[in-house]
Amino acid sequence: xxxxxxxxxxxxxxxAMAAAREMHGRLTKPPGSLGALEDLSVRLAGLxxxxxxPLPEPAAVAIFAGDHGxxxxxxxxxxxxxxxxxxxxxxxxxxxxxxxARQAGASVTVVDVGVATPLAxxxxxxxxxxxxxxxxxxxxxxxRRGTRDxxxxxxxxxxxxxxxxxxxxxxxxxxxxxxxxILLTGDMGIGNTTPAATLIAAFTGVDAIDATGRGTGVxxxxxxxxxxxxxxxxxxxxxxxxxxxxxxxxxxxxxxxxLTGLILGAAARRTxxxxxxxxxxxxxxxxxAFAPNAVFAMVAGHRSxxxxxxxxxxxxxxxxxxxxxxxxxxxxxxxLALPVVTGAVRVLHEVATFDSAGVAEK
Numbered sequence: 463x464x465x466x467x468x469x470x471x472x473x474x475x476x477x478a479m480a481a482a483r484e485m486h487g488r489l490t491k492p493p494g495s496l497g498a499l500e501d502l503s504v505r506l507a508g509l510x511x512x513x514x515x516p517l518p519e520p521a522a523v524a525i526f527a528g529d530h531g532x533x534x535x536x537x538x539x540x541x542x543x544x545x546x547x548x549x550x551x552x553x554x555x556x557x558x559x560x561x562x563a564r565q566a567g568a569s570v571t572v573v574d575v576g577v578a579t580p581l582a583x584x585x586x587x588x589x590x591x592x593x594x595x596x597x598x599x600x601x602x603x604x605x606r607r608g609t610r611d612x613x614x615x616x617x618x619x620x621x622x623x624x625x626x627x628x629x630x631x632x633x634x635x636x637x638x639x640x641x642x643x644i645l646l647t648g649d650m651g652i653g654n655t656t657p658a659a660t661l662i663a664a665f666t667g668v669d670a671i672d673a674t675g676r677g678t679g680v681x682x683x684x685x686x687x688x689x690x691x692x693x694x695x696x697x698x699x700x701x702x703x704x705x706x707x708x709x710x711x712x713x714x715x716x717x718x719x720x721l722t723g724l725i726l727g728a729a730a731r732r733t734x735x736x737x738x739x740x741x742x743x744x745x746x747x748x749x750x751a752f753a754p755n756a757v758f759a760m761v762a763g764h765r766s767x768x769x770x771x772x773x774x775x776x777x778x779x780x781x782x783x784x785x786x787x788x789x790x791x792x793x794x795x796x797x798l799a800l801p802v803v804t805g806a807v808r809v810l811h812e813v814a815t816f817d818s819a820g821v822a823e824k
């Protein structure tokens with residue numbers, strides 16, 4: 463599955479991009495007046511291979527959830543059980559991501575790819591994905607109940623990492639087959655900013671302190687311990703960025719690997735994927751290492767307050783659409799950025815040209 467997905471990821475369509483640039487030049491606005499939105503709409507035309515590109519709707523949020531053995535090193539004050547408890551909150555519609563998804567008309571799919579605590583299984587098989595903003599959906603796809611402590615051994619075996627990546631690809635296909643025009647990344651996992659920081663440092667080569675933030679807002683001693691854990695993991699495993707599966711296995715999380723697959727799956731289907739925060743962009747680095755052209759499908763929703771997110775976005779060459787100091791995760795920042803993406807494309811669909819509107823050009 464992974465090999466076929468990577469093989470399907472192609473460069474942008476230059477003729478569609480040229481058509482989008484030419485169309486922007488004929489619309490009733492000064493050339494370049496929409497700034498980054500014009501560049502985004504041109505890229506989305508190149509991704510779709512047509513101008514104007516399809517409107518990015520409906521939107522589907524995929525929240526991948528997993529736990530982490532490195533939690534035992536005291537990198538967060540939150541108990542690990544909160545991961546499973548928050549999944550219950552997502553399914554009940556009571557989390558911030560649910561509020562934002564309802565506002566955006568986006569569906570929410572929660573994927574248990576590696577939660578440590580047993581979850582209540584769905585009453586029945588959820589069946590194929592459907593676009594239903596009112597009812598969050600749970601997919602049971604656990605590879606194992608949390609990763610191993612990567613300060614002691616590799617977090618995952620290569621086979622486990624591959625299984626998680628393939629889960630992400632499968633979810634991307636299911637959501638797109640159900641009609642989604644854009645995928646949004648979501649995540650849940652207590653302690654998951656520690657593997658995210660380690661992945662970012664591994665793929666970009668920055669020092670641990672430059673990739674590591676305070677996550678949920680840890681105190682100084684916990685932050686120092688977190689940086690030391692990231693640095694120790696890098697020294698122990700010496701992950702090779704040319705071997706992305708090896709990096710994910712050594713120091714990643716199950717949700718990071720699954721998000722990598724989601725991004726690759728979207729890129730293979732030429733569907734935009736709107737990235738959330740630091741967990742998503744750490745996975746995006748892995749996706750780009752597997753398939754450099756996958757970057758063309760990525761849209762950076764926001765700049766997370768986590769410093770590693772800026773490092774990763776710089777490495778990917780992506781500029782975030784909004785910067786609100788967010789650090790929640792779940793997919794919340796991506797959902798807030800969604801109207802910006804839709805607006806960029808809607809301009810090409812609905813704005814009149816100078817000729818059609820009878821407006822004189824300069």
